[in-house]
């Protein structure tokens with residue numbers, strides 16, 4: 597344990613979806629707390645911006661363009677972490693997608709259904725598969741945080757594919773937490789509420805009145821900001837959260853308490 601149990605000096609953190617929103621803030625926070633950061637994203641522009649911001653602040657980071665739905669790209673992502681920084685100690689799997697419009701269950705196209713499940717569920721599993729294999733090989737434990745959602749705990753009409761994917765991520769997280777506890781690998785998930793990121797801005801631009809609905813649904817009376825979600829995720833990865841394993845943590849201003 598380091599002297600300050602919230603720091604990551606000498607450790608490497610990998611963040612998927614690190615080019616935007618919650619993943620970007622998590623990448624910046626890891627760097628502020630001493631980690632070397634591997635920023636992975638489908639979109640090079642965003643990922644490189646995150647890396648430049650870390651370097652401007654005196655931190656160490658690399659960008660690896662990765663589509664989390666492609667097994668060979670995910671394997672290359674972890675290999676890049678090993679080649680540049682010697683391994684992976686912490687991972688936040690934040691890459692995710694949604695539909696801009698609410699769609700009833702029977703009205704989803706098969707293509708859209710598969711696209712969302714592929715990124716949000718299979719993508720998380722593929723990343724865990726490579727991250728965990730590396731952590732086991734290095735025999736020094738590790739921590740993983742997956743991005744579920746309040747829709748991994750409750751549902752909203754018109755969100756079948758997203759809600760199914762996020763409930764599945766919760767189940768996957770709990771299972772992996774049991775599979776690797778004896779090897780010192782902790783696996784937890786975050787369940788963010790309505791958080792102002794590009795993903796949610798796209799939903800709002802499609803249907804502006806939904807913003808009021810988000811705020812009304814939230815007991816704290818406002819949407820979250822990416823930093824508030826990232827704080828919880830980075831903390832879950834730290835030694836300060838050493839006894840948390842298999843937790844699906846709402847960070848939602850009280851939405852699921854209702």
Ligand SMILES: NC(=O)c1ccc[n+]([C@@H]2O[C@H](COP(=O)([O-])OP(=O)(O)OC[C@H]3O[C@@H](n4cnc5c(N)ncnc54)[C@H](O)[C@@H]3O)[C@@H](O)[C@H]2O)c1
Nearest residue numbers: 613616617618638663664691692743745788790791793795
């Ligand atoms: N914003 C919210 O209100 C909210 C609430 C609950 C859960 N979440 C979850 O948090 C995570 C981050 O969301 P965000 O709001 O920061 O969104 P965002 O759109 O700002 O960031 C998501 C990032 O993932 C990347 N990405 C998408 N598909 C990818 C792929 N196939 N491979 C690699 N990268 C890919 C995008 O390029 C983007 O940079 C998602 O899993 C999302 O479902 C967000």
